[in-house]
Amino acid sequence: MSSNGPEPGGEVLLELSGITKRYGPNVCLNDVGFQIRKGEVVGLLGDNGAGKSTLVKIMSGVVRADAGAFAWRGEKLTAPTRQDTEKLGIETIFQDSALVPSLTITRNIFMGRELTNRLGLLKLRAMDRIAGDILDSVVTIEGIKSPRQLVSSLSGGQQQAVAIARAVHFKRSLLVLDEPTSALAVRATEALLAYLTRLKGEGVSSVLVTHNLHHAYEVCDRHIVMNHGRKILDTTREQTSVKELTAAVVEGETGLRRHRESLITERK
Numbered sequence: 001m002s003s004n005g006p007e008p009g010g011e012v013l014l015e016l017s018g019i020t021k022r023y024g025p026n027v028c029l030n031d032v033g034f035q036i037r038k039g040e041v042v043g044l045l046g047d048n049g050a051g052k053s054t055l056v057k058i059m060s061g062v063v064r065a066d067a068g069a070f071a072w073r074g075e076k077l078t079a080p081t082r083q084d085t086e087k088l089g090i091e092t093i094f095q096d097s098a099l100v101p102s103l104t105i106t107r108n109i110f111m112g113r114e115l116t117n118r119l120g121l122l123k124l125r126a127m128d129r130i131a132g133d134i135l136d137s138v139v140t141i142e143g144i145k146s147p148r149q150l151v152s153s154l155s156g157g158q159q160q161a162v163a164i165a166r167a168v169h170f171k172r173s174l175l176v177l178d179e180p181t182s183a184l185a186v187r188a189t190e191a192l193l194a195y196l197t198r199l200k201g202e203g204v205s206s207v208l209v210t211h212n213l214h215h216a217y218e219v220c221d222r223h224i225v226m227n228h229g230r231k232i233l234d235t236t237r238e239q240t241s242v243k244e245l246t247a248a249v250v251e252g253e254t255g256l257r258r259h260r261e262s263l264i265t266e267r268k
């Protein structure tokens with residue numbers, strides 16, 4: 001195993017190494033490195049303030065690391081911006097999904113990537129149809145009547161579904177989802193998790209940030225656990241358990257050590 005985690009399977013899409021980020025005296029990320037491979041679903045786990053969202057922002061080019069390297073398909077990029085990462089095919093759903101409340105669901109889904117005809121006019125009906133299809137197939141969310149509804153009229157969970165729909169429609173290579181299910185009801189959550197598994201079959205990778213370790217264990221091929229800005233675990237699903245992930249998230253390295261000692265004792 002390398003310091004960047006296990007290396008089974010497909011082509012490496014994204015590789016971060018030695019990522020360090022400080023906010024004033026606070027070291028928010030300390031020498032963090034990992035790889036995301038093609039068709040992999042990776043859980044990014046950790047307690048509040050562990051550094052997950054900051055890593056997501058660095059992966060998507062919203063925040064610049066103070067040190068470390070970012071490589072995409074083996075090619076190093078210096079301080080990529082959000083536009084750069086979008087061009088590479090990285091699509092991110094942030095915790096605060098940044099929708100425009102005064103616009104319709106459709107306009108939010110297609111924002112900045114509107115369909116137009118040869119004269120440059122918006123193809124509104126086509127966009128409405130696609131928006132409706134995505135909402136039906138990806139996050140079967142209750143209570144959305146029409147893609148022409150204004151986002152301001154939606155609940156928190158419904159808005160989250162729209163943000164997810166936007167990201168998955170423009171899926172290309174890597175989807176990064178920062179706590180996408182926190183406001184979703186059970187059925188919508190299950191639909192989204194099933195969708196991530198389906199995308200994997202199409203070779204699309206995902207990084208899932210979540211506090212729900214059971215969800216993570218269910219859908220992720222690999223798990224990365226962060227603790228106080230450091231990566232303390234990078235392991236495959238086969239090599240871990242919900243118990244180990246819980247110990248690592250809740251108690252950090254001490255918990256991991258205790259968990260491993262308890263396994264040894266059980267085997268004796």
Ligand SMILES: Nc1ncnc2c1ncn2[C@@H]1O[C@H](COP(=O)(O)OP(=O)(O)OP(=O)(O)O)[C@@H](O)[C@H]1O
Nearest residue numbers: 023026028046047048049050051052053054055226
């Ligand atoms: N813009 C910022 N300015 C100052 N400190 C920040 C900033 N962004 C994050 N931090 C600090 O960095 C640390 C990691 O924050 P981050 O949001 O990445 O954690 P997280 O693992 O996503 O937590 P949560 O699960 O609570 O969302 C925290 O101590 C946080 O206060």
